[in-house]
Amino acid sequence: MTKILETAQRVLHTEADAVQRLVDRLDDQFVKAVHMILSCSGRLVISGMGKSGLICQKIASTMASTGTPALFLHPAEGIHGDLGMLMKGDVVLAVSNSGETEEILRILPVIKRMGLPLIAMSGNARSSLARAGDVFLDISVREEACPLGLAPTASTTATLAMGDALAVALLIERGFREEDFALFHPGGALGKKLLLRVEDLMHTGVDIPMVVKNTPLKEALFEITSKKLGITGVADDQGALAGVFTDGDLRRSIEKGLDVLNQPIENLMNPNPKRILRSNLAAKAVQRMEEYSITSLFVFEDENSKVPVGIIHLHDLLKSGVV
Structure with missing residues (x-):
């Protein structure tokens, strides 16, 4: 039992450290990313593969519910036709911890050809994705919570936290109100709390x-x-x-x-x-x-x-x- 608790504590400390280290990395690149999204006439299209893709889906959902039109683009599906969902005026947020995910790199030429602004979120500042981005957000971690260093754990937590930071910063800048939030949540108990007068x-x-x-x-x-x-x-x-x-x-x-x-x-x-x-x-x-x-x-x-x-x-x- 003691070993189990020690393992759990180590995991939480590792992931908390990964998030805490993001604070000192916030700079003009983050501000530029927020302004880029605020000024776009289209949607924020968020793309990531594997575990990063799952985190991207959550970020897209959070954005959409807090006033930033957003959708998730699966990069593997993208190279087989789904890139057609991209439109002029969109901003793309591409996520890859390594910055070298093949499916992500294969959709970059289309994004560039369409002239869409690209926010690169990666744990590798020297990666192909980071170099391609108009803005780079550093989500690197010292170590994964997985003792094998294989399963994305601390890195996906850091990605999620950075996505939440973007969403909340955008919410504040838009002057998003409780009433606005209610319009996007009409169902269930939450909708009742926010809509009923x-x-x-x-x-x-x-x-x-x-x-x-x-x-x-x-x-x-x-x-x-x-x-x-x-x-x-x-x-x-x-x-x-x-x-x-x-x-x-x-x-x-x-x-x-x-x-x-x-x-x-x-x-x-x-x-x-x-x-x-x-x-x-x-x-x-x-x-x-x-x-x-x-x-x-x-x-x-x-x-x-x-x-x-x-x-x-x-x-x-x-x-x-x-x-």
Whole structure:
């Protein structure tokens, strides 16, 4: 068991060292690569063979989901017809740890003939790929984590990390927002968290629990019970939300031994209700509920509104899959 853990620790230390060493190599070449991709009118076409190719597919996927149109070109398929997917305006990112991968080198003449900018990502600065690139990104590692020095391990980790660095730098430079990210992730729980807004889930109209300030508590309890949200809002004479009263407030009032049932609700309400805007993401409603340890929020049109347009409950968020 000790030997197994020592092996695992050695692997992680080796790969962490490989990534850490990339930091000191970031220079104007990296900046040039980012500007090259930002200024292109086409797509970022990423190509690599074998294990590098698998990493390239992940980089392409990350780019595409963060605002940089990207696709993966298999170099072996490329030399048998798939180079037709290249278009004027594209930028090519070619990846090879050795820089001498045959399939990669065979597609370079076509890339050059089309006049496409080439970003070379390699572990060998003197390689054919590195020399051919308009930009060279050094992903060399001192050693592979594989004790035989054969299986790509630290080198593929370094490649992936450099790809992530490019993707995030591009994301920041583009001013890519959470809303933009949501457009590319409409499915599953992630899509729900990013696309659903409070207005999509809130209760409106007669479904909003609300009583006026002079309502006796015993009558307000019917409103809480009938609307089944464990809360009622308390409105002033203009219909503005003056406070809230929850079933938790009822328990606390009874514990004090008060003759509460005939008291007006304004004497018992919480005068500082928490609010949220209808345009906010539903995920923000979850965050606010967790922050204040509450289960409901009254919803308003804008920051200056005083009359609520709805109410959202934690159960609504649970049912929608946001939580």
